[in-house]
Amino acid sequence: MKRGDSEQPADVSIAQTAGQVDVVLCGRLDLASAPGVWKKTNAVFKSAAPRSIKIDAEGLSYCDGAGISILLNLKRVAARLNIHFELAGLARDYEKLLALYPLEKLADAEPALPKSSRVFVEEVGKATSNFFGMLRDQIAFIGELSFVLFKTLLHPKTLRIKDLLITADASGVRALPIIGIMGVLVGLIMAFQGAVLMAQFGAEIYIADFVGKSVTRELGPLITAILVAGRTGSAFAAELGTMKVNEEIDAFTTMGLDPVRFLVVPRVIAATLMTPLLTIYANLAGIAGGAIVMTGIGYPLVTYVNRLTSVVTSMDVIGGLAKSLAFGLIVAASGCLCGLRTGQGASAVGNSATRAVVSSILLIILADGLFAVLFYFLGI
Amino acid sequence: MSESDPIIKVENMTARYGDRLVLDSLTFNVERGEIFVILGGSGCGKSTLLKHMIGLYPPASGDIKIGGSSVVNSHGAERDEVIRRFGVMYQSGALFGSMNLLENVCLPLEEFTDLKEDARELIARMKLSLVGLADYTHHMPAEISGGMMKRAAIARAMALEPQILFLDEPSAGLDPITADELDELIIDLSRTLNITFVIVTHELPSIYKIADRVIMLDAKTKKIIADGKPAELRDTSDNPWVRNFFNRKGQAAGTDE
Numbered sequence: 075m076k077r078g079d080s081e082q083p084a085d086v087s088i089a090q091t092a093g094q095v096d097v098v099l100c101g102r103l104d105l106a107s108a109p110g111v112w113k114k115t116n117a118v119f120k121s122a123a124p125r126s127i128k129i130d131a132e133g134l135s136y137c138d139g140a141g142i143s144i145l146l147n148l149k150r151v152a153a154r155l156n157i158h159f160e161l162a163g164l165a166r167d168y169e170k171l172l173a174l175y176p177l178e179k180l181a182d183a184e185p186a187l188p189k190s191s192r193v194f195v196e197e198v199g200k201a202t203s204n205f206f207g208m209l210r211d212q213i214a215f216i217g218e219l220s221f222v223l224f225k226t227l228l229h230p231k232t233l234r235i236k237d238l239l240i241t242a243d244a245s246g247v248r249a250l251p252i253i254g255i256m257g258v259l260v261g262l263i264m265a266f267q268g269a270v271l272m273a274q275f276g277a278e279i280y281i282a283d284f285v286g287k288s289v290t291r292e293l294g295p296l297i298t299a300i301l302v303a304g305r306t307g308s309a310f311a312a313e314l315g316t317m318k319v320n321e322e323i324d325a326f327t328t329m330g331l332d333p334v335r336f337l338v339v340p341r342v343i344a345a346t347l348m349t350p351l352l353t354i355y356a357n358l359a360g361i362a363g364g365a366i367v368m369t370g371i372g373y374p375l376v377t378y379v380n381r382l383t384s385v386v387t388s389m390d391v392i393g394g395l396a397k398s399l400a401f402g403l404i405v406a407a408s409g410c411l412c413g414l415r416t417g418q419g420a421s422a423v424g425n426s427a428t429r430a431v432v433s434s435i436l437l438i439i440l441a442d443g444l445f446a447v448l449f450y451f452l453g454i
Numbered sequence: 455m456s457e458s459d460p461i462i463k464v465e466n467m468t469a470r471y472g473d474r475l476v477l478d479s480l481t482f483n484v485e486r487g488e489i490f491v492i493l494g495g496s497g498c499g500k501s502t503l504l505k506h507m508i509g510l511y512p513p514a515s516g517d518i519k520i521g522g523s524s525v526v527n528s529h530g531a532e533r534d535e536v537i538r539r540f541g542v543m544y545q546s547g548a549l550f551g552s553m554n555l556l557e558n559v560c561l562p563l564e565e566f567t568d569l570k571e572d573a574r575e576l577i578a579r580m581k582l583s584l585v586g587l588a589d590y591t592h593h594m595p596a597e598i599s600g601g602m603m604k605r606a607a608i609a610r611a612m613a614l615e616p617q618i619l620f621l622d623e624p625s626a627g628l629d630p631i632t633a634d635e636l637d638e639l640i641i642d643l644s645r646t647l648n649i650t651f652v653i654v655t656h657e658l659p660s661i662y663k664i665a666d667r668v669i670m671l672d673a674k675t676k677k678i679i680a681d682g683k684p685a686e687l688r689d690t691s692d693n694p695w696v697r698n699f700f701n702r703k704g705q706a707a708g709t710d711e
Contacts, residue, residue: 240552321548328508329562330537 082135083107086114093125097148100133103141112144119151127152132163142171150177215411219342222334226343237340245306246348250355252305256297257356261285261363264293269371278371282381285364290390294357296442299401302349303434307409310341311430314413315423323414333414342406349402350395357394393454397445401438408434459522461486461618461650462507467516469499469506476502478676479516482669486617489644489651489664491684493699494671500654501545501622503671507652508542508620509533521617538566540618541611545626547603549595555582555606556591562613581609585639601632608639618650619643625657637663658702670696 084103089096095118103111118124129148134141145161152159164172226233268281314337317323326333361382368378412430416422460483469477476499484490492500505511507518509525518525523536549558559578563569569577582588585605590598598606604624611619624640625633637660643649644664655661661668661684668687670680672695680687680696688700 237552317551320546320551321544322550324505324510325542325544325548325550327510328537328540328542329565330534331562331565 084111084134084141086111088114088118090118090121090124093123095124095127096130097127098130098133100135102136103134103144104136104138105140108140108144111141112147115144115148116151119155123155124157126158126160128160128162130163131161131165131168134165134168137165137168137171139171142168142175145172146175146177146180150180153177211415212408212411215414216407218334219338219407219410222332222339223342226335226339232335233343234336234340237336238344241341241344242348244309245302245345246352249301249305249348249352253298253301253352253356254359256301257289257294257359258363258366260293260297261289261360262366263363264288264360265364265367269367273371278368278373279377279381281364281368282378283385286361286382286386287390289360289364290357290386290394292394292442294360295353295394295398295401296438298349298353298356298398299405299438300435302345302352302402303405303409303431303438306345307405307430307434308427310345310406310409311413311416311426312423314338314410315416315426318414318416319418319420319423338407338410338414341410342403345406345409346399346402349405350398353395353398357391389454393445393449397442400441400445404437404441405434408437458486460484461521462652463517463519464507465517465519467506467518468514469502469511470514471502475676477506477671480678482678482681484618484650484652485667487644487648487650489640489653489666491661491665491668492652492654492671493656493661493668493680495656495673495699498671498673499676500656500671504620504622504652504654508540509537538614539616540620541608541614541616543604543607543611543619543621543624545622547595547600547607549603549606549610551595554592554594555587555598555609558595558606559610559613562610566614578609578613581612582606584612584643585609586635601628601636604628604636605639612643612649616649618652621651621653621655623655624653625655625660630659633657633660634663640664658700670699 082101084099084101084107086100087098089098097115097118099111101107118127127148129145131137131145145164149159149161151157265281265285268284269278272278272280272284314323317337323333323337326336365375365378369375409430412426412433416426462484464480464482467477467480468475480503492503494500502511506513507520507525509518512526517527520536521539523532525533525536528536549555550561553561556575556578559581560574563574563577567574579588579591582591585608587598587602587606587609590602590606595603595606608619608621608624621640624636628636640651640653641664644651651664653664665684667682668680668684669678670687671677672679679693680691682691684700687696689697691697691700
């Protein structure tokens, strides 16, 4: 066969006679035509078990890497099934191309274990060991952080005030709008839901009790902490993670500067102090939300406020703020820990930010449960 | 220790990542004032060796001594003193992104000296002008080019007048002219301040120009396969791969895959 038209897509014809297969290729064998040819040629081995296979490539006008892969595949399967393989008429240029890929180099050096052979027990073991490794990391980090925080309290001059103020601005002041909106909405929704229920008993005035207590004791601190985890915890993890990837953390270490003192302490102090302040703001916003509903259903504002001040005690507010102090510490510390433990590459930074948010929200809820028990026994 | 003793001693150092052996029992010295280059194909452990030498990773076994004190086994004040003997320029520069160049260079001075602010600033400006960045003191790292970042990182590494500078791929990713300027800078600093340089690179022109001595790591054996002056290794090494490396030839025996 003569070399075909170079624009003609590749075509293949297969003739089988008593154990002998003749494959004739012609046209332009490229990435576009490869899938069809690959399918047709592979079918040869499925139908019958030939003893020898002969490829006539003289008609090929063009052959790229994808085309070569078809020839290699035939050669490879033939070798595996012990079938005599013969290739004829391939242009010299393409022969060179084919020679670039010796079959033995294409095999997997160490064949990966098939998934099914990974035993369940092994997976559980690995996960457990990872979990305890992480736990150990966290305990070590908490120890280191407490030590450095304590040292900073003894020598306040070593604290980097400028960094602290920048972080306080970013995690506190800039969070005011979103915390305000969330607070008002939560107060409003709570009051509205309560109003529907309590109207049946003519007890709408108790909405003030309901909103006041739940916002100051529970919802204010919790919503603030979750928002701080989403805004600030993730930002800490991403910042420190990027610094880790950029070798900036290494630079601190080899300069003899402790990254925990330099990067973690200002962030932790700033976020821990800002969270209660934001909680006060969220509380006020939530109560304002309740006021909107109360005035909407016809109660004067002063009745609502009077009711509030008589029900909500200072212990409710202080208990809520104490919780939020702990929540702030949790968010900041786990954000920084996740950041410092970042691996290599851009996806590692994303993973750290995700881990920071998930673990801090989980820890916040756990801590909230502990506080509930503690407050119960303290009678708060 | 006397002035003639090697400034860095690496003794039987083995490095591992988990189970994977990266460097096998390396032993070599770096002499005072030398420009010492660590060479090798991609993935042979050059940067790993550097990170072990500066104490970022603890070796699996063996020891590294800088100025007579161990980097591996020193703690507290002793370690601070060892660390103070060297400065490091990382591959990416690793300038602190939240500070401008002046603040970056000032930071170590602020932390480790009792200098007043005006003195710190003057020293930082001196260092920056030494690397040709006198006009960029108030630029943030994100606002300058890759070559400038590397030079600023050298200025920061020199802030505390170290005896040794470790440079990780100083000319990688730079245009030939900027790379050449950086080489000139290294030679100048080495001659005028007698700073010892330990440089990881595989830029051949740069190696011929600056290196007093090179060692070459091999990815297969995890050992040093050549040690000497670059021109001598190119012409007289017994190892064909080493000769080929210096002559920029492929298809060699013992490639790094």
